[in-house]
Each structure stands twice: as C-alpha cells, then as structure tokens.
Amino acid sequence: MLTEEQKQKIWRLRLEGRGYTSIAAELKLPLSPVKSYCRYRGLTGAGKAAAMNAALTVDKRVFCRQCGKRLRHTPGKKKKKFCSDYCRKKYWRDKNDN
Ligand SMILES: [Zn+2]
Known part of the structure; x- marks a missing residue:
C-alpha cells in the first residue's frame, strides 16, 4: 500500500515526465505499486506522454496540481486549480524552493 504522501510524490514526478523505474528508485519503492498507481x-x-496526459487533465482543472486529488467545482464559481489552501500554498512554496 502506498501512503498519501507517496501517491502525491508519484503524481508530481510523473507530471515532470519521469519514468516508473526512476520514480520507484527515488521513492525507494518497488516498481509494481508505482506502476499500478500510475495506471489507476x-x-x-512513456514518461513524456504520461506527463502530457497528466498536464492535460490538470489543465482541464480535473485534478489538484499539488496532490492529484480530483477537484470538486462549485457551479457558477471560478474553477479551482487546487483542492485546498494547503495544497495551493505548498505548491508555490515547493516551486520557490527550486
Ligand atoms: Zn490537493
């Protein structure tokens, strides 16, 4: 089983176009849960194609940019990019750290 933290990291690395093997190595996880989570x-x-797919779904505002959680939009309100303030802040903080 993957923890929420690990799932978020997989999602983020995938968005950067990383392959399964490299993600598994970085997170010190076996390959199969990483693969099955990505499939799910x-x-x-391939890394690049997956990144494009992910970028598209993020672009359509389907998933949170930070953690990959499915977003719930309120009809009539501006579409959100993040599931919570926590994720929004974390996203920008992580960006600035790099
Ligand atoms: Zn989120």
Whole structure:
C-alpha cells in the first residue's frame, strides 16, 4: 500500500515526465505499486506522454496540481486549480524552493 504522501510524490514526478523505474528508485519503492498507481490514475505510457496526459487533465482543472486529488467545482464559481489552501500554498512554496 502506498501512503498519501507517496501517491502525491508519484503524481508530481510523473507530471515532470519521469519514468516508473526512476520514480520507484527515488521513492525507494518497488516498481509494481508505482506502476499500478500510475495506471489507476491514467498516467500510463512513456514518461513524456504520461506527463502530457497528466498536464492535460490538470489543465482541464480535473485534478489538484499539488496532490492529484480530483477537484470538486462549485457551479457558477471560478474553477479551482487546487483542492485546498494547503495544497495551493505548498505548491508555490515547493516551486520557490527550486
Ligand atoms: Zn490537493
């Protein structure tokens, strides 16, 4: 089983176009849960293609940019990019750290 933290990291690394093997190595996880999680989230294919798929779904504001959680939009309100303030802040903090 993957923890929420690990799932978020997989999602983020996948968005950067990383392959399964490199993600598994970085997170010190076996390959199979990484692969099956990516499949489950529709992040399959070669790194670049998966990143594009992920970027598209993020662009359509389907998933939180930070953690990959499915977003719930309120009709009539501006579409959100993040599931919570926590994720929004964390996203920008992580960006600035790099
Ligand atoms: Zn989130």
